[in-house]
Amino acid sequence: MKKTDRNCIFCKLANHEIPTNVVYEDEFVLAFLDNSPTSKGHTLVITKEHFENILCCPPNLLSHVFLVCQKIAHSMVTTLGADGFNILNNCNECAGQTIKHFHVHIIPRYSSDKRKMLEFSPYQIEDKEYLQIADSIKQGIE
Numbered sequence: 001m002k003k004t005d006r007n008c009i010f011c012k013l014a015n016h017e018i019p020t021n022v023v024y025e026d027e028f029v030l031a032f033l034d035n036s037p038t039s040k041g042h043t044l045v046i047t048k049e050h051f052e053n054i055l056c057c058p059p060n061l062l063s064h065v066f067l068v069c070q071k072i073a074h075s076m077v078t079t080l081g082a083d084g085f086n087i088l089n090n091c092n093e094c095a096g097q098t099i100k101h102f103h104v105h106i107i108p109r110y111s112s113d114k115r116k117m118l119e120f121s122p123y124q125i126e127d128k129e130y131l132q133i134a135d136s137i138k139q140g141i142e
């Protein structure tokens with residue numbers, strides 16, 4: 001049985017309880033235009049089943065989500081004239097996740113638009129700490 005959260009707006013979209021501008025749909029995912037886009041064609045890809053974030057999404061489904069992202073991004077290049085795109089996931093509130101249903105943003109980018117988005121400032125770090133961080137992450141990978 002698929003997980004659905006009755007209070008989740010993305011579950012309602014996935015179940016077609018709320019209309020949206022669908023760009024792709026299959027048994028497992030739904031992709032639709034973001035209703036507050038940051039560029040022309042900004043699309044969200046969601047799993048039809050409710051998972052709070054990327055860490056909760058089963059690996060096979062996660063692979064499928066990103067294969068769909070690639071298809072959609074390719075279409076943005078060929079049909080919208082996008083010169084590139086950002087594919088991103090915000091995981092948890094501190095990273096900007098506002099809807100607690102796993103979703104991936106595909107944001108087409110246009111060379112001519114000169115828009116600044118997704119700027120990160122450098123994080124200062126010592127060489128020794130670099131090695132410790134790499135070791136920690138390596139140890140945590142199953």
Ligand SMILES: [Zn+2]
Pocket residue numbers: 004005008009010011012049050051100101
């Ligand atoms: Zn949901």
